[in-house]
Amino acid sequence: xxxxxxxxPQTVKEAIDLMEGLENAKYxxxxxxxxxxxxxxxxxxxxxxxxxxxGDLNYMETEGGLRIGSAVTYNTIAKxxxxxxxxxxxxxxxxxxxxxxxxxxxxxxGNICNAAPSADTACPLLVLDASVIIAGKTGEREMSLDDxxxxxxxxxxxxxxxxxxxxxxxxxxxxxxxxxxxxxxxAMDLPMLGVxxxxxxxxxxxxxxxKDAFCTVDSISNILKRLEDxxxxxEDVRIAMGVxxxxxxxxxxxxxxxxxxxxxxxxxxEIGEIAASESQPRDSIRGxxxxxxxxxxxxxxxxxxxxxxxxxxxxxxxxxxxxx
Amino acid sequence: xxxEITFTLNNEKVIVEVDPxxxxxxxxxxVFEMTGTxxxxxxxxCGACTVIIDGQAVNSCLYPVMEAEGRQIVTIEGLMTxxxxxxxxxxxxxxxxxxxxxxxxxxxxxxxxxxxDEKEKPTEDEIKECIEGNLCRCTGYVKIVDAIKTVAxxx
Ligand SMILES: Cc1cc2nc3c(=O)[nH]c(=O)nc-3n(C[C@H](O)[C@H](O)[C@H](O)COP(=O)(O)OP(=O)(O)OC[C@H]3O[C@@H](n4cnc5c(N)ncnc54)[C@H](O)[C@@H]3O)c2cc1C
Ligand code: FES
Ligand code: FES
Numbered sequence: 001x002x003x004x005x006x007x008x009p010q011t012v013k014e015a016i017d018l019m020e021g022l023e024n025a026k027y028x029x030x031x032x033x034x035x036x037x038x039x040x041x042x043x044x045x046x047x048x049x050x051x052x053x054x055g056d057l058n059y060m061e062t063e064g065g066l067r068i069g070s071a072v073t074y075n076t077i078a079k080x081x082x083x084x085x086x087x088x089x090x091x092x093x094x095x096x097x098x099x100x101x102x103x104x105x106x107x108x109x110g111n112i113c114n115a116a117p118s119a120d121t122a123c124p125l126l127v128l129d130a131s132v133i134i135a136g137k138t139g140e141r142e143m144s145l146d147d148x149x150x151x152x153x154x155x156x157x158x159x160x161x162x163x164x165x166x167x168x169x170x171x172x173x174x175x176x177x178x179x180x181x182x183x184x185x186x187a188m189d190l191p192m193l194g195v196x197x198x199x200x201x202x203x204x205x206x207x208x209x210x211k212d213a214f215c216t217v218d219s220i221s222n223i224l225k226r227l228e229d230x231x232x233x234x235e236d237v238r239i240a241m242g243v244x245x246x247x248x249x250x251x252x253x254x255x256x257x258x259x260x261x262x263x264x265x266x267x268x269x270e271i272g273e274i275a276a277s278e279s280q281p282r283d284s285i286r287g288x289x290x291x292x293x294x295x296x297x298x299x300x301x302x303x304x305x306x307x308x309x310x311x312x313x314x315x316x317x318x319x320x321x322x323x324x
Numbered sequence: 325x326x327x328e329i330t331f332t333l334n335n336e337k338v339i340v341e342v343d344p345x346x347x348x349x350x351x352x353x354x355v356f357e358m359t360g361t362x363x364x365x366x367x368x369x370c371g372a373c374t375v376i377i378d379g380q381a382v383n384s385c386l387y388p389v390m391e392a393e394g395r396q397i398v399t400i401e402g403l404m405t406x407x408x409x410x411x412x413x414x415x416x417x418x419x420x421x422x423x424x425x426x427x428x429x430x431x432x433x434x435x436x437x438x439x440x441d442e443k444e445k446p447t448e449d450e451i452k453e454c455i456e457g458n459l460c461r462c463t464g465y466v467k468i469v470d471a472i473k474t475v476a477x478x479x
Contacts, residue, residue, distance in 0.1 A: 003325070003345035006390040028388070035347070035386040036367050048344075052391060075380070099457020100435065102368060104380040105387070187456035188369060 004038075005047045012056050012135050012162055015049055019160040020137065022047050027162065029071050030106035032098070033114045057109070057164060066128075069165040070109025078103065087168065088310055089124035089177035089196045089303075096120065096181050099188050109163045112148070115155045115247065116190075122149070122248035123196035124179045125166060127238035133164040140164065149247040174235075175200040176310030180299045184286070192286035193295050194242035195275075197303035201263065201311050202233040220309040221265050227312075231262050239271070239300060244279035244292060251275040254300065268304045272297035329393045334402030342389045349373045349384040351392070352399060360400035360430045364459070371458030374431040375399050381438040381454070400430035403437065412475050413437055420471035424462035431458045436472045446476055 009015040019025055025047040028034045037043035051057055057071035062082045074094040077083055084091040097103055097111070097120050111119045112132070122145075130145045137160060145166070148156050157163065171177075177198035183189035237258045239251040254275040261267060281292035326341045333356070342351055349366075352358045352375070364372035366385045373385040376398040403411035410418070413433055423429050432455055439446050439454040446454070451472050460468065 003343065006327075006344035006388060008390065008393075031386055031388060032368055035388065039366055048388065050388070050391065098368070099371065100454055101371060101374055101381050101383045101457040104382050 002044055002046075004045050007047060007049045008053050009049065009051075010053060010055075012054060012164065015051060015054060015162060016135065016137055016160050018049050022049075025049055027051055027113075029110040030073065030102075031110075032102055032106040033110055051109070051162070057162075059165065065170045066168040067165060068108065070112075070163045071107050074103035074106055074108070075100070077108065085314065086171060087124075087128055087177065089127055089179040089198060089307075090121065092179035093120045093124045093181070093194075093196075102188075108166065112145070112166075113155055113157065113163055115149060115151075115153050117152055117245065117247060118190045118194070118243045119248065120179075120181060120191060120194060120242070123194050123240040123242045124177070125168075126240035126248060126250055127177055127196045127198040128168045128171075129238070130166045130168045132166060134161050135164045136161040142167070146250065152246045171198075171200070173314070174203050174311055176307040176314075178303045178306035178310065180303050180306075182295055182299060190286070191243055192284075193244065193281075193292050193299060194248075195296065195299040195303045196238075196240045197300065197307045198236075198238045199234055199258075199263075199304055199307040199311070200236040201308065202235045203311075220305050220312070223312060224263070224265055224305075224308070228264065234258050234261055234263050237304075239275055239303070241275065241279055241296060241300075243286075244281040244296060249278075251278045251300070253278055258304075263308065265301075265305065268301045269297075271304065272300040275300040327390065329390065331392045331394060332396045334398055344388070344390050346389040347385055348375070348387040348389050348392055348397070351389050352384060358399055358401045362427055362430060364427070364431075368457075369459070370428070371431040371435060371455070372428055374434040374458065376434055376438050376441075379438065379441065381435045381457075383457070398434070398437075400434060403433070411437070412478075413440065413472070416471040416475045417468070420467050420474060422463060422467040422471040428458055428460040428462075432460065432468055436475075440472070440475060444476075444479060446472075448473065451476070 007018055026045040028048045029051045051071050057069045059069040061067040074097050077094045108121050111121045125145050131142050132145055132148050134141050179196040181191040182193040183191055237255050239254050242248045254271045257274050258271050276293050276296040279296045281289045283289050328341050330339045352361050362372035364370035368383045368386045373383055374381050375384045378396050417423055435455050435458050
């Protein structure tokens with residue numbers, strides 16, 4: 001191995017200036033992608049510019065939405081109660097990345113900038129309407145995450161630019177979200193498929209959330225049946241799928257088909273079919289295309305059901321995850 | 325090309341010259357000759373190289389050595405007391421027969437040490453989670469989990 005110089009700037013500006021003046025340099029955050037690529041000799045930078053010690057990339061604010069700096073580690077996000085309750089799909093994802101050792105150093109900024117089709121935080125961020133803040137030589141700009149992804153391992157960063165962080169809007173109590181990652185083994189596996197959903201339900205006057213009748217370990221399917229007469233309408237919905245296209249994508253036709261409709265499990269099944277028809281998975285060592293497409297159906301329905309469940313029974317501590 | 329860095333290794337301040345391209349694992353094994361920390365895969369997959377950095381379990385094989393500057397790092401060699409007694413966790417692994425070939429054990433112990441330092445009474449799920457990044461090809465994990473549990477239960 002040829003080796004590299006290692007720089008540890010303290011501010012975003014210092015990092016950008018360094019990058020501008022140096023050739024064959026690469027940013028490194030937690031290094032769990034970069035260090036592996038170097039070791040595999042797929043990457044041979046002459047210089048690494050570390051983002052780990054920049055305070056401005058390490059923020060987490062929960063007022064009027066959610067703002068997370070790009071260099072915040074997974075484990076920090078996973079431990080946050082507010083994220084768990086209000087941005088559940090993201091919590092589902094960050095808890096399942098790699099292993100604890102990986103989550104202690106790896107960052108969401110690295111996951112998104114590396115832009116693998118299998119990046120676990122991509123789908124949750126997409127359904128949570130995340131936008132990215134980008135810092136460059138001439139200042140900052142913001143764009144939707146959907147526009148940020150250009151293709152496999154390609155994002156809309158100009159040379160030298162740094163992804164500063166993520167911003168998500170605030171969602172009310174009648175919004176729930178969930179992410180399902182399909183893997184061969186529980187820990188330490190990239191998803192062969194990932195599906196996230198966010199659902200906002202119009203609960204109007206009815207006090208659906210936390211009705212005593214739902215203080216049960218009953219399945220959400222049964223609860224939905226009992227709620228049929230309430231005609232609960234899906235006010236807004238996002239569905240995103242990973243590993244089924246060159247980049248993480250929204251299932252827009254499926255979203256259209258669900259928005260404004262009275263919710264039922266049967267409808268969710270149809271939505272799953274539509275999402276599957278929008279996916280274009282390929283055969284790979286992690287799974288064959290037909291299987292992935294079939295699983296899109298299953299996971300889309302499950303993700304929507306779980307998102308709805310989180311609206312109706314918001315307290316995960318009383319109705320723990322093992323039901324899923 | 326070499327740079328001088330300072331950090332705390334097993335409660336002792338160390339000043340050492342390093343090549344920026346090294347990983348922390350390389351420094352520990354090849355310069356300090358602390359070979360308790362193992363290299364299994366070198367890719368973050370197996371956890372044999374786990375050390376504790378500022379209280380958190382981390383794969384030293386993916387850790388750029390320059391980031392060690394100023395940090396508190398503990399390796400398996402740092403668990404023994406000055407009198408040469410084993411850490412309760414090490415004793416429990418021996419007593420429960422949680423060790424076969426032993427290659428994964430330093431990593432297992434560092435991962436569970438980080439958990440037990442953070443939580444007084446971890447649940448079984450938390451114990452399993454803390455070693456999800458540690459592969460063992462011999463034991464089948466049951467006795468390893470038992471060993472960690474006995475330490476937590478005795479508290
Ligand atoms: C054993 C193992 C298991 C893994 N399991 C999973 C998994 O289950 N799911 C998953 O999605 N991923 C997984 N990964 C991949 C990896 O851990 C994640 O993608 C992680 O989030 C990368 O973050 P990082 O901080 O380590 O990135 P780094 O490796 O530091 O950087 C990744 C890329 O992003 C760039 N970059 C980083 N931060 C910025 C920034 N702020 N601005 C501009 N560019 C930036 C870097 O230049 C580099 O190109 C795994 C990796 C390993 C080694
Ligand atoms: S050697 Fe570091 S995880 Fe395997
Ligand atoms: S005891 Fe042999 S690998 Fe764990």
